Amino acid sequence: MHDCPPGLNIALVDDDQRVLESLKNLLESADHAVRPFASAAALLASGCLPQIDCLISDIGMPGMDGFELLRAVQTVRPELPIILITGHLDLLDQVPPVGMSQYRLFKKPFDGEELLAAVGKIDGGPGT
Amino acid sequence: MLKTAPIVQEAQDLILSNLSPGPVQKRLALYVVLGILAVFLLITLGPLGEVQTKPVSAFVPAYFMAMFVCDTITAILLFAQFSVVRSRAILIIASGYLYTGLVLVPWILTFPGVFGPQGLLGGTQSTSWLYFFQHAGLPLFVIGYALSKEMDSENRARHGAPRGAIATCVGLTAALVTAVAIFCIGGHALLPRVVLDSLHLGPLWPYAAAPVALLSFAALIVLWARRRSMLDLWLIVVMCLYTIEIPLSYYPNPVRFSVGWYTVRVIGFMSSCLVLIVLLYEIEALYARLLRAIHAERRERVARLMTGDAVAASIAHEVKQPLTAMTTTASAGFRFLDRLSPNLDRAKEAFEQIVADGHRAAAVVGSMRAMFRNDIRNRSMLDVNELIREALMLESTDLMRHKILVQAAPNDRLPAVQGDRIQLQQVLINLITNAIDAMASTDEPRVLCVSSDAYEGDGVIVSVADTGVGVSSQDSERIFSPLFTTKSDGMGMGLSICRAIIDAHQGRLWVSPNSPQGAIFQFTLRANGPEAAGA
Numbered sequence: 001m002h003d004c005p006p007g008l009n010i011a012l013v014d015d016d017q018r019v020l021e022s023l024k025n026l027l028e029s030a031d032h033a034v035r036p037f038a039s040a041a042a043l044l045a046s047g048c049l050p051q052i053d054c055l056i057s058d059i060g061m062p063g064m065d066g067f068e069l070l071r072a073v074q075t076v077r078p079e080l081p082i083i084l085i086t087g088h089l090d091l092l093d094q095v096p097p098v099g100m101s102q103y104r105l106f107k108k109p110f111d112g113e114e115l116l117a118a119v120g121k122i123d124g125g126p127g128t
Numbered sequence: 129m130l131k132t133a134p135i136v137q138e139a140q141d142l143i144l145s146n147l148s149p150g151p152v153q154k155r156l157a158l159y160v161v162l163g164i165l166a167v168f169l170l171i172t173l174g175p176l177g178e179v180q181t182k183p184v185s186a187f188v189p190a191y192f193m194a195m196f197v198c199d200t201i202t203a204i205l206l207f208a209q210f211s212v213v214r215s216r217a218i219l220i221i222a223s224g225y226l227y228t229g230l231v232l233v234p235w236i237l238t239f240p241g242v243f244g245p246q247g248l249l250g251g252t253q254s255t256s257w258l259y260f261f262q263h264a265g266l267p268l269f270v271i272g273y274a275l276s277k278e279m280d281s282e283n284r285a286r287h288g289a290p291r292g293a294i295a296t297c298v299g300l301t302a303a304l305v306t307a308v309a310i311f312c313i314g315g316h317a318l319l320p321r322v323v324l325d326s327l328h329l330g331p332l333w334p335y336a337a338a339p340v341a342l343l344s345f346a347a348l349i350v351l352w353a354r355r356r357s358m359l360d361l362w363l364i365v366v367m368c369l370y371t372i373e374i375p376l377s378y379y380p381n382p383v384r385f386s387v388g389w390y391t392v393r394v395i396g397f398m399s400s401c402l403v404l405i406v407l408l409y410e411i412e413a414l415y416a417r418l419l420r421a422i423h424a425e426r427r428e429r430v431a432r433l434m435t436g437d438a439v440a441a442s443i444a445h446e447v448k449q450p451l452t453a454m455t456t457t458a459s460a461g462f463r464f465l466d467r468l469s470p471n472l473d474r475a476k477e478a479f480e481q482i483v484a485d486g487h488r489a490a491a492v493v494g495s496m497r498a499m500f501r502n503d504i505r506n507r508s509m510l511d512v513n514e515l516i517r518e519a520l521m522l523e524s525t526d527l528m529r530h531k532i533l534v535q536a537a538p539n540d541r542l543p544a545v546q547g548d549r550i551q552l553q554q555v556l557i558n559l560i561t562n563a564i565d566a567m568a569s570t571d572e573p574r575v576l577c578v579s580s581d582a583y584e585g586d587g588v589i590v591s592v593a594d595t596g597v598g599v600s601s602q603d604s605e606r607i608f609s610p611l612f613t614t615k616s617d618g619m620g621m622g623l624s625i626c627r628a629i630i631d632a633h634q635g636r637l638w639v640s641p642n643s644p645q646g647a648i649f650q651f652t653l654r655a656n657g658p659e660a661a662g663a
Contacts, residue, residue: 016449018485022456025478029463029471087448108452112459 008122012036013043013057013069014085019108023056030116040064040072049076054122056115059086070103081122085110147410149358157361160402161368164395168372171388172379183327183385185241191393192236198400199229205407207297211290217277221363223297224269227305228400231262234309240326250313256322256333257312263370264340265308267347270363274351329382337374344370362406369399426525450489457481493628507546512580512588512653513538515549519556520578523564527576530568537579543655545588551629552653555637558622559592559649566596566647586655587635595646604639626651 010032014020017038024034037043040057041064055073059066066084073080087108104118149157170176206222238247238254247255312319322333348367351360373395376388383389461478464471520527520534527534560576567574575595583589599607608627623637630637630651637651 016453018453018481018488019449019456021481022453022460022485025460025474025481026456026463027460029460029474029478085452087445087452108448109455110452112456115456116459116463 008032008053009051010034010054010056011043011052013040015039015061026112040069054081056083059084083118147358149361157365160365164369164372168376171391176387177380179387181385181387181390188239188242192232194397195400196229196232198404199225202404207294214290217273219293219297220269220276221273223301224266226301227265228262230305231258234258234313251316252323253319254312254316257319260336260340261308264343267343270347270367271350274354277354327384329378334378341371341374362403366399366402369395446492447489450485454482454485507548509544510547510549512542512545512590515552515556516578519553519560522557523560526564530564532567532574532576535577539581542580542588545653545655547633547653555626555629558626563592563594566594570596583652588653589650591648591650593642593648598641598645599639599647
């Protein structure tokens with residue numbers, strides 16, 4: 001059905017191994033290339049930031065959280081589309097102004113198809 | 129009975145007639161008495177006695193009205209207090225004030241120059257004799273009050289309608305006043321001539337007045353020996369004023385509308401107001417205390433619910449993680465199968481993960497149950513009806529605010545159940561809060577019925593029935609699962625925690641429809657405790 005591969009390069013950050021795995025499966029089922037990271041620091045250390053088309057990150061994580069990661073990424077790739085995921089409803093109040101269209105926010109548990117649709121809207125970046 | 133004793137004792141400390149006076153009050157009372165004594169001396173011995181005054185015809189009706197209103201309000205407040213404390217002493221002193229107020233009615237009717245040159249009723253002697261009877265009456269009531277205070281400790285626990293006792297006292301007092309009025313008005317020709325004419329008091333006046341003054345003094349002594357409360361203190365002051373007032377009516381000028389006479393009226397008004405002012409002041413102070421107590425209680429309750437919410441939030445987060453993984457992996461698996469050339473390996477992998485995550489979610493729920501099961505140390509023997517009463521009391525503000533009629537139908541012969549007081553309290557509060565929320569949006573008569581009954585021999589069943597929006601039959605099981613909520617601001621954890629708690633108590637929690645509308649939440653508990661059931 002969706003066999004024409006959009007083939008985005010997506011970086012995935014979540015401290016929960018199971019959630020990370022499930023997201024990787026989901027994105028791969030839509031033929032995206034996924035680079036999973038267990039922490040924000042691991043992503044920043046990997047040096048893969050310039051190659052990715054999209055970042056999907058959990059918000060509540062030990063060490064550097066999703067918001068901090070977002071700010072750190074912005075300094076390098078201000079135009080990078082970012083999708084944040086949270087399980088804590090009260091964190092929603094702290095979400096920075098979402099005026100810019102490249103940010104999306106999903107509440108756990110989210111609908112897989114909706115997440116894929118959001119990713120699908122992203123144009124192929126420098127990777128394609 | 130024994131269990132409620134400390135609460136009753138605590139409440140007694142908040143009741144006006146039991147509050148002990150502070151040093152400021154004592155000093156103030158002393159100043160009042162000393163001030164009146166100084167006025168007394170200034171008039172009888174000093175220059176004030178020479179001052180000439182004119183009869184002011186409007187003074188007497190104004191004085192009557194003020195006294196009448198003060199005395200009856202004091203009586204009403206004291207009767208109201210009786211209905212709370214059920215103290216016979218309070219009932220007696222309330223009747224005393226009612227008597228003092230009511231006697232003023234025949235007094236004004238006989239007063240020369242008010243409703244006619246010689247008064248509307250009776251003769252020249254009636255007015256003074258009514259005054260004597262009034263001033264002899266209150267001291268007698270005060271003595272009765274002082275003497276019956278000691279018996280109160282045994283009598284206080286008496287049950288029965290206070291309304292009946294109040295009605296009897298009001299009736300008896302009215303009958304007494306009528307008898308005094310008939311005696312002084314009808315029999316005025318037979319009474320000793322204490323008054324010469326409509327203005328001048330006769331030489332016999334002091335002989336009739338002296339015993340009256342002595343009675344006030346006796347009341348003062350009796351009360352002094354038994355003084356404890358604020359009410360006692362100010363009644364002592366009133367008796368002082370009564371004692372001072374009577375000689376001042378005669379010395380130095382035994383004439384109505386003299387300086388002494390006017391002063392007596394002012395003192396009379398003061399003594400009438402004193403207890404009223406003290407009562408009002410104290411009611412206001414207690415009201416403030418009550419408000420503070422309510423605020424403190426509400427804060428405590430909110431704090432407790434907050435911790436409940438915090439627990440719920442952390443559990444919710446724990447459950448959400450595997451749920452998220454499951455739904456996401458399921459989507460992935462579906463997509464792997466839904467391709468032109470299905471990727472069966474990846475799909476199989478996805479399903480294996482879903483199974484693993486399902487087990488993980490179950491483990492989280494299991495640990496949640498274990499959390500409520502752990503603290504067997506907190507278990508104690510509980511009276512379910514007491515738990516219901518406490519929960520309803522905690523929720524009373526919200527119930528009142530939403531105009532919900534509360535019906536409690538406890539079965540008083542239930543065995544004690546073993547359980548964790550806080551947890552079971554939380555279940556009840558949760559169910560009651562849900563009931564309030566369910567009824568908040570309905571217009572129909574809002575009725576919350578909380579009942580308890582025996583269940584399957586040695587068990588207990590508690591029902592919380594509301595007339596709210598109800599629970600649809602397809603939701604009746606789902607509402608107990610974590611994360612299911614019908615509330616816009618809810619976590620959906622309340623009922624699942626309730627069920628976990630009741631499960632940990634080896635009981636059951638379920639919902640059924642109420643007739644004609646609403647929902648009935650019911651849970652069962654075992655009388656012999658969960659351990660005996662082999663938990």
